[in-house]
Structure formats: C-alpha cells, structure tokens
Amino acid sequence: MKYTEEHEWLRIEGDLVVVGITDHASAQxxxxxxVELPETGTIVAKDEEIVVIESVKAASDILSPLDGEIVEVNEALVATPSMVNDDPLGEAWFFKLKAADLGQMDDYLSEAGYKKLIG
Amino acid sequence: MTLLRTPLYALHEKKGAKMVPFAGYDMPVQYPLGVLKEHLHTRAHAGLFDVSHMGQVVLRGRSYDAVARALEALLPVDILNLPRGRQRYGFFTTPQGGVSDDLMLANRGDHIFMVVNAGCKIDDIAYLRRQLGPEITVKEITNRALLALQGPAAEAVLAVHHPMVADLGFMDVETVPLAGAECWVSRSGYTGEDGYEISVPVAAAEDLARALLQHSEVELIGLGARDSLRLEAGLCLYGHDIDTTSSPVEAGLAWAIQKSRRAQGDRAGGFPGEERILTELQEGPKRRRVGLLPQGRAPMREGVPLFASADAERPIGAITSGGFGPSLGRPVAMGYVPADMAVVDTQVFGEIRGKRLPLTVVKLPFTPANFKR
Structure with missing residues (x-):
C-alpha cells in the first residue's frame, strides 16, 4: 500500500491500482x-481532480494519483456516501485505475512515511 | 488576535470537541458524535448548545415603557405592547431599509433583555448607546453564560431541575432557579424544535451543563449541527441570509413587523429605513428569500449563483445558505430569487463546478416547526 500527501491510499490489485482515502482524511x-465519480473509460492525468466528495462541512476533490485510465468506479458510494466514514480503507474505495506508468507509484509514501506526515 | 473562550471552554475540551474560531471565540464545531448524528439526536431527543458567545444585553430606563418607546425608534417591532414575561424576534434596520442584526428581546418587567449575534454585538451595543441617549442604560451582561437546550425531550429534562419550566409557553420568559443559581429562561431557540435558552451565571454554568448532560437524552451539540438545524428550520443566519443589503420584507420576515408599526398602525413607521420597508410591505419586494431543494444529491452552498434556465446568461440570484439536511437526508438551501419566481414548484438552476443543476422553489421550513404553542 502506498499513500499520497493528499491522503489517498493506493493498492495494487492484479494489473490495476485501487484508490481510496485514508482513515485520517475521512475523520477530518x-x-x-x-460523492461524484468519474466515468469509466476516462483518461486521467496525475493530479487531475476526478472525484468530488462533500461532507456536511465542505466540498473537496480527490486527485488522480497517476496517469492512466479509469476502468472501474465504486457506484455504491454514490448511493451510500457514509461508507467513506465507515470503511475508508476497505469497502469505500473510489476507483480502479489502469496506470500508464506504475513507476509513478515510487513517488508516494510508505505507511510509515504517511504516519509520520499526519503525526 | 487571541480567541475568546466561553465559560464552558474546559468542558468542551474534556468532551473532545473540535474547536474552531467563530466571531472571535474559540467554539466547538462538533463533538465526537459528529455533525450528522448531533443534528439527528437534537431532532429526536435533546441537544445542549453553548451559545455564550452571543451578546446578552439589559436595557433599563425610567420604566419598561420608556425603554420600549426609545427602542421602537431602532426596530420595526411592537415592543410597547409586548406583555411582561414574553419574548419577541426582531431586527435592527438601517436607513436604507436593510438589516444590521437580528435578535430576541424580552419584557422582563422593569427592563428589556436582548440577545444579539456574537459577530454584531460590539457594534450593536455601541449603536444602542449612541442612539438611545442618556436616559436609557445599556449594559452588556458578561457574567452569564448562555445555554440552549433544544429538542422534543427538552421539557422533560429541564423540568426535573425545576417544574416551573414545563408551564412556559413558546416565547415565554421567566426567572427560574437552576443549579442553585438564578437563571433567565426563555422557551425558545433556533433549531425549529421546542426548547429553552438559559442565561446562567458564569459560576454555575458548568454545573448546570453537567447536570443536564447527566440525562441520557442530552448530548452536546456543536455549531455545525446548529447551522444545519436552523437551515432546515428555514431560519435566517445573519451575515448570510440577511444583511444590510436585504430588507426584512425580502427576507420573508414581515411577520415580525406587527400591525402597529405598519402603515395605518397607531405607531406606524418611525424606524430606520421605514420608507423602503413600508413600501415593500404594501407593494411587495423585488426579490424574495425562498427555500430551494436541489433535485440531485449534490449539496449547493452559499454563493452558488442561480439562473432562470440551464442556458440563461445572467444569474437571477444566489444561494445564501445551503448544505446537507440530515433530517431530510438530502441537500437543502435558501436563497434569493426575483419575486415573480418566488412561487412554489418553480424550477431554477444553480451552477456548481461548471454545471447547471436544477433546484425547486419550496415552502419553508423544510422540517415542520415543533414549538410549544
């Protein structure tokens, strides 16, 4: 598992990368x-805003952590946004991405590095 | 600038509140329960709110009538005929017919007790002193906290501490001993629920709060849920839904301007902005505050521009308060639209993230008021 400074997690699943947000982000x-998700088949660039997520407090964006193509989105989140609070690391993944260059994963933090970031 | 703290600051910290700056105070925006559950808890049981940041003001003169008459020069409200032991909603108007603050005022026998918004209190008090003259004393009450206990269980809970509170009707005020202290209690609030606002001496404030929290029905509620509760209740937030540019008639607050202060009333006019306000009362305003129900799931918040159609070039108004309504389980909003569009079931469009999404004009409040009549 890798983590971004934008509080996303990335998990390799076969030849895809699954993306969600961390416990810390969900609590904050x-x-x-x-939740508004991109359409499958969308070609995305790294750091492009592709998901809109709104809490009772504010709206925020989730950025694509990698260049690639969105091959699957978690439609269940649209109907039940509270999943993001209940199980951010599991059931509440946002999208699966076919990465153009898995080498971009190397830019991101390990679990230890992420824990250090959030203190 | 250092933030001010209310007398319940230590309690908030102990209860795990997330504190945020609000109107110069360090205030609890939510507790570990979270905004959504705090909101729903208040509608189902009872919520305890610390609203000690609000301004508490006592106005005294030769008599109640003398203070009421002087004050009527600043508000388009019937204060003279407000019975003893009764409270009334009102607002200061500007010479241009806008609103410079909204407030509650009570006839407490020989004086008037007023509660004003935290963000306006310094200006309000200076304004009162300047306008009312030396005959009327304006005293800010800084040795009292202000608590609100709101929700359907509020009466049963507070009556355990003094049975007298059960006899109060909506907008009645009374001095009631609670937690061993002389409290000024009104049956009112700003959530759309039955409940009380309790002005309690600082020394007894934490004891009273803790005593109320002993009841399993009571949870501490932060400013986050306070905002979503008042939004669902269709109530205005000063600086957002009303300000110096909006007239009380546009804002749908004409109900708070009694007959005696309107044209042909026995004390018609005589308040700042009377020209615009009396004209709008007779001829109708150009725009009106309405309830807006976004048709999709996306919340539309303050500042979202409103359009008459999906491709209209110029906005016709804007959302002034909006967010997710936990009791409705969907987004809700309020905003201003031209008077001819302020008709239930009219469709308008809000623009977010470059997309025009439909909203329907609806009657306010979103949730039925649950007051003790």
Missing amino acids: LGDVVF
Missing part, C-alpha cells in the same frame, strides 16, 4: 454526504 472530512 466529517460525515460524507455526496
């Missing part, structure tokens, strides 16, 4: 009430 956001 508060109760999530709205």
Whole structure:
C-alpha cells in the first residue's frame, strides 16, 4: 500500500491500482454526504481532480494519483456516501485505475512515511 | 488576535470537541458524535448548545415603557405592547431599509433583555448607546453564560431541575432557579424544535451543563449541527441570509413587523429605513428569500449563483445558505430569487463546478416547526 500527501491510499490489485482515502482524511472530512465519480473509460492525468466528495462541512476533490485510465468506479458510494466514514480503507474505495506508468507509484509514501506526515 | 473562550471552554475540551474560531471565540464545531448524528439526536431527543458567545444585553430606563418607546425608534417591532414575561424576534434596520442584526428581546418587567449575534454585538451595543441617549442604560451582561437546550425531550429534562419550566409557553420568559443559581429562561431557540435558552451565571454554568448532560437524552451539540438545524428550520443566519443589503420584507420576515408599526398602525413607521420597508410591505419586494431543494444529491452552498434556465446568461440570484439536511437526508438551501419566481414548484438552476443543476422553489421550513404553542 502506498499513500499520497493528499491522503489517498493506493493498492495494487492484479494489473490495476485501487484508490481510496485514508482513515485520517475521512475523520477530518466529517460525515460524507455526496460523492461524484468519474466515468469509466476516462483518461486521467496525475493530479487531475476526478472525484468530488462533500461532507456536511465542505466540498473537496480527490486527485488522480497517476496517469492512466479509469476502468472501474465504486457506484455504491454514490448511493451510500457514509461508507467513506465507515470503511475508508476497505469497502469505500473510489476507483480502479489502469496506470500508464506504475513507476509513478515510487513517488508516494510508505505507511510509515504517511504516519509520520499526519503525526 | 487571541480567541475568546466561553465559560464552558474546559468542558468542551474534556468532551473532545473540535474547536474552531467563530466571531472571535474559540467554539466547538462538533463533538465526537459528529455533525450528522448531533443534528439527528437534537431532532429526536435533546441537544445542549453553548451559545455564550452571543451578546446578552439589559436595557433599563425610567420604566419598561420608556425603554420600549426609545427602542421602537431602532426596530420595526411592537415592543410597547409586548406583555411582561414574553419574548419577541426582531431586527435592527438601517436607513436604507436593510438589516444590521437580528435578535430576541424580552419584557422582563422593569427592563428589556436582548440577545444579539456574537459577530454584531460590539457594534450593536455601541449603536444602542449612541442612539438611545442618556436616559436609557445599556449594559452588556458578561457574567452569564448562555445555554440552549433544544429538542422534543427538552421539557422533560429541564423540568426535573425545576417544574416551573414545563408551564412556559413558546416565547415565554421567566426567572427560574437552576443549579442553585438564578437563571433567565426563555422557551425558545433556533433549531425549529421546542426548547429553552438559559442565561446562567458564569459560576454555575458548568454545573448546570453537567447536570443536564447527566440525562441520557442530552448530548452536546456543536455549531455545525446548529447551522444545519436552523437551515432546515428555514431560519435566517445573519451575515448570510440577511444583511444590510436585504430588507426584512425580502427576507420573508414581515411577520415580525406587527400591525402597529405598519402603515395605518397607531405607531406606524418611525424606524430606520421605514420608507423602503413600508413600501415593500404594501407593494411587495423585488426579490424574495425562498427555500430551494436541489433535485440531485449534490449539496449547493452559499454563493452558488442561480439562473432562470440551464442556458440563461445572467444569474437571477444566489444561494445564501445551503448544505446537507440530515433530517431530510438530502441537500437543502435558501436563497434569493426575483419575486415573480418566488412561487412554489418553480424550477431554477444553480451552477456548481461548471454545471447547471436544477433546484425547486419550496415552502419553508423544510422540517415542520415543533414549538410549544
């Protein structure tokens, strides 16, 4: 598992990368009430805003951590946004990405590095 | 600038509150329960709010009538005929007919007790002193905290501490001993629920809060849920839904301007901005505050521009308060639209992230008021 400074986690699953947000991010956001996902097949660039997530407090974006193509999105989040609070590291993944260059993963933090970041 | 702290600051910290700066105070925005559950808890049981940041003001003169008459020059409200032991919602108007603050005022026999917004209190008090003259004394009450206990269980809970509170009707005020201290209690609030606001001496504030929290029905509620509760209740937030540019008539607050202060009333006019306000009362305003129900799931917040159609070039208004309504389980909003569009079921469009999304004009409040009549 790798982590971004934007509080996303990345997990390799076969030849895909699964992306979600961390426990820490979910707690900071508060109760999530709205999720807008990209369409499958969308070609995305690293750092492109591709998911809108709104909590009772505010709206924020999730950036694509890698260049690639969105091959699957977690539609269940649209119907039940609270999943992001209940199980951010498991059930509440956001999208699966076919990475153009898995080498971009190397830029990201290990679990230890991420824990250090959030103190 | 250092943030001010309310007398309950230590309690907030102990209860794990997330503190944020608000109107110069370090205030609890939420507790570990979280905004959503705090909101729903208040509607189902009872919520305890620390609103000690708000301004508490006592106005005294030769008599109640003398203070009321002087004050009527600043507010388009019938204060003279407000019965003893009763409270009323009101607002200061500007010479241009806008609103410079909204407030509660109570006839407490020989004086008036007023509660004003935290962010306006310094200006309000200076304004009162300047306008009312030397005959009326304006005293800010800084040795009292202000608690609100709101929700359907509020009466049963507070009545355990003094049975007298059960006899109060909506907007009644009374002095009641609670936690061994003389409290000024009103049956009111700003959540759309039944409940009380309790002005309690600082020395007894934490004891009273802790005593109320002993009840399993009571949870501490932060400013986050306070905002979503008042939004669902269709109540205005000063500086957002009303300000110096909006008239009380546009804002849908004409109900708070009694007959006696309107044209043909026995004390018609005589308040700042009377020209605009009396005209709008008779001819109708150009725009109106309405309830807006976004048709999709995306919350639309303050500042979102509103359009008459999906491709109209110029906005017709804007959202002034908006977010997720936990009791409705969907987004809700309020905003201003031209008077001819302020008709239930009219469709308008809000623009977020470059997309025009439909909203429907609806009647306020979103959740039925649950007051003790």
